[in-house]
Amino acid sequence: xxxxxYERRIAELLREGGAALVAQGNHLKYRFPDGRHIVLxxxxxxxxxxxxxxxxxxxxxxxxxxxxxxxxxxxxxxxxPPRRKREYREDPPDGPGVPPLRxxxxxxxxxxxxxxxG
Numbered sequence: 001x002x003x004x005x006y007e008r009r010i011a012e013l014l015r016e017g018g019a020a021l022v023a024q025g026n027h028l029k030y031r032f033p034d035g036r037h038i039v040l041x042x043x044x045x046x047x048x049x050x051x052x053x054x055x056x057x058x059x060x061x062x063x064x065x066x067x068x069x070x071x072x073x074x075x076x077x078x079x080x081p082p083r084r085k086r087e088y089r090e091d092p093p094d095g096p097g098v099p100p101l102r103x104x105x106x107x108x109x110x111x112x113x114x115x116x117x118g
Contacts, residue, residue, distance in 0.1 A: 006050035008041070024080050036060055 019030040019038070028040040038060055040053055057063075 004050060006054045010050065010054050013054075013061060013063065032061075046057055093097055 005084055014030055016031045021028060022031045025031040028042055029037065031037045038057055041049060
């Protein structure tokens with residue numbers, strides 16, 4: 001079985017980081033020279049496992065995939081504008097700013113009155 005692009009990148013980062021295989025069983029446990037460690041599943045059941053572990057390894061090592069992203073500063077934080085309050089076209093009978101209430105019973109009474117008149 002061949003390695004996919006994520007598994008190849010994981011192996012490359014482990015080699016570059018000088019990680020040593022500490023234990024092997026259901027999980028592969030690697031330790032880096034500076035004491036950090038990462039645990040990989042021997043047989044992942046999720047198709048996204050390799051991708052997720054690559055992101056975790058990159059975060060552990062402080063490595064980014066794109067060289068351009070290392071040079072560029074992240075954009076400054078801008079909070080979202082406050083949500084607008086709901087506006088109604090007409091003030092309902094309950095008062096301004098209160099949504100009109102329509103009950104099933106009132107609609108039923110309206111239909112009964114129409115059928116009685118007709």
